[in-house]
Amino acid sequence: MSLPRAKLTRNFPGCPVEATLSFLDGKWKGVILFHLMGGTLRFNELRRKLPSVTQRMLTKQLRELEGSGLVSRTxxxxxxxxxxxxxxxxxxxxKPVIKALAVWGEENVFCLPDGRYLRDVSADSTAAAIKA
Structure with missing residues (x-):
């Protein structure tokens, strides 16, 4: 009898990257960690730094980060x-991982009113971009 794929992935992650990303999955976790790199923040301070996130979602993501041992709640x-x-x-x-993601984003992601774009490294001009 074979196990469902989800169960296999959970019990036997394919590689360290997959295992690490399983703790960072979610739209807001990486951004929360980025802001906490600057030091301790209160809930409402985090909320102001993430105006697009709902209070419910921020609470959920913080609880998951706390549950995984990455964030403390006092x-x-x-x-x-x-x-x-x-x-x-x-x-x-x-910290070095989140910082590397931030640097990569600064160098390769363009945020425009109509969306986010990746820099097209095959083009001669940095104006060329690929829609994300």
């Missing part, structure tokens, strides 16, 4: 309630 017993988020020591090991 609750302070004050009024009004205060909750801080920070990278854990394990999360800090992703």
């Amino acid at each position: 609750v302070f017993a004050v009024v009004p309630p205060r909750v801080d988020y920070a990278l854990t020591p394990l999360g800090l090991t992703l």
Whole structure:
């Protein structure tokens, strides 16, 4: 009897890249980690840095990052309630990876009003781009 592909992937990831990306999947996790590289942030500070994300989705992504041990959540017993988020020591090991993604994006991604484009390295001009 063969196992479903999803179960195989979960139990036996094909390579370290696939295994790593399984903890970073989700539209907002990489961006959350990027902003937390600058230091501890409160929930509403993160929310302001990510205006397109809903409160529910931000909460979900933060809980998943906390569950995987990449982000810590500290609750302070004050009024009004205060909750801080920070990278854990394990999360800090992703700094070079997140920084490399940011540098690559700065060099190769164009954000225009009609969408995001990748630089076309085969063209002579940096104006040439491929729609993402």
